Amino acid sequence: MEDYQIVDLYWARSEYAIRETDQKYGRMLNGISYSLLASREDAEECVNDTYLTAWQRMPEDRPAFLGAYLSKIIRCLSVDRFRASHRQKRGGMGQVLEELTECIPGGESPGEAYENRELSRVINDFLEGLEEEKRRMFVRRYFYSDSIADVAERMKVSQAKVKTTLYRIRGDLKRRLEEERICL
């Protein structure tokens, strides 16, 4: 079933909306959550919470890319759960966060006022300027929290190349944030 058809089901408050969503995106959503939480039970709960959130937000929302819309919801829910449990596991989200510390711009101390929306704008502009291959690597690693091995397999390159490319992208992002005077 196409995305627009599934969204129509939500808008019509049809009982089949969740079923069709699960059939099309359940596996992907489970994968995203598991990458962050490293727990099957928690991932399943986040998937169910995602469906509930989508049901509550639609109608009102009418996403063009349903997969992306749901991915953002489950990522947010999974991150909240991760932080709530104070887990600091190696691998999964913990390792991704460690890598992102390299992107924190230098300069002013934290506590400076910032606009979350401005930060998102800069990141979107940054991604727009990346070559497709690099952008995909970045999004797979830092949005979807794929492992280096999974990114390499998906992009059909070596793990060494993924690591090198991501390292350079992080450096570029840091410089971009500094140029934009983004304080975190």
Place this chain on the structure above:
Amino acid sequence: MRAKDQQRATDLLFDAIGQIEDRFVAEAATPYVRAGKGLRLRRSLILALTLSLVLVSSLGLLIAQQVTDKEDHAVEMETGDILNDEATGTVGSLSDRLSALRAETASLRVPREELDLFSGKAQVIWKFSDESGYRVKQVSRSEQTELTRMMTRDPGRSLSTTESADPGELEGIWIALGDGTVISPCLRQAPGNTAYGTLFSYEPELEPSVAFADTLCGIIS
């Protein structure tokens, strides 16, 4: 920067990445096709070139049609004239004709997960409603061009809004151009009927012409 502040900053950055535009999220969810050596064209450029080619071809054919006779090439069907009743002038639908080739095309069946719409090679894909797999026939560029030309030149018979084609055993038929673009001979050629990276369900708008069915069945059998 203190560790606590660094963690806070990292969390902010991680959260901001979670709010990137949907198109970037959707792009990264689709399979990545690495361009061949010496040919690094962006996928969007390939799509634009393909659609431009279809448009130019259709315009050229419209002009040529005004000064030349219509002559559709009917490829001789190895299945004979079972569905071509010349005496009564009736011709079986595309669904009927594909159904007649079921045994012959059984070896072309593949499960959905093996479908590759970004292989760089054009394919005809069809599915019967009582089967879980898809039948896939890779076609040459000239065959694909011929099929899309015929779809544009003579799309077939429009199905009225009150009439629905008897789908028979055929659940759907698609032509994948190899770059992710997917169209169907049972739908009018329009941007809204062109999918990307997916085989879509549809309500048929057209019954393809006899000539198209002849050519298609000749290619896949």
